[in-house]
Amino acid sequence: MSNHDERRRFQRIAFDAPTELRQGNRRWPVKLLDLSLKGLLIQRPEPWDADATQDFDAVIHLSDQQTQLRMQVELRHEEPDRLGFVCLHIDLDSMSHLHRLVELNLADSTEMMRELRELIED
Template sequence: MSDHDERRRFQRIAFDAPTELRQGQRRWPVTLLDLSLKGLLIERPEPWDADLTQDFEAIIHLNDRTTRVQMQVELRHEEPTRLGFICLYIDIDSMSHLHRLVELNLADSTEMMRELRELIED
């Protein structure tokens, strides 16, 4: 499936929150551009010295900095200024927070239900 098809299946929402990308001992504070139930898009950090054969952990800090969305992600596409990741694993608490964020930003509740069905069937 192409990245274009993935974007159509899972609507991305613009969201600004303190975000960190981790890989082993490496840490990158990053700018979150958007996210969906299936992944996230960030500005490429400098310096970008990641091991592209290994997975990452993305941590999105919400309002009070103790509430967060934490997911294991894989780099799906790399551009000169942006990096796109697909979610490999997310715990139930993080999924609840992410679901609520997407739900609040989608105007259509039927769209939210469709996306949840797509996610489950994946």
């Protein structure tokens, strides 16, 4: 297990949904690999010409295509084929959708409560 994995406090769930990364007037359709209460991991789009020092907006289109999960994110780590983002801000509706997605994918409800406490204490 890597040092990065040992520090992880939030369970990642594999989730495949149409996702778009936005920065100013630039847009990248991206492949969502996983997400958590604290961020998301995507497949690196090509070409990748973003300003890594500026924040992004991530928009995840849920199953009915009318429901969107939106979060303001910051690039936290960059690999040749993947980009990891941490959530800086998420609105209440999006948080409710994300909470439900994570809850449905975690087998242990006590784990969900622990993650919510961690999120609040951050």
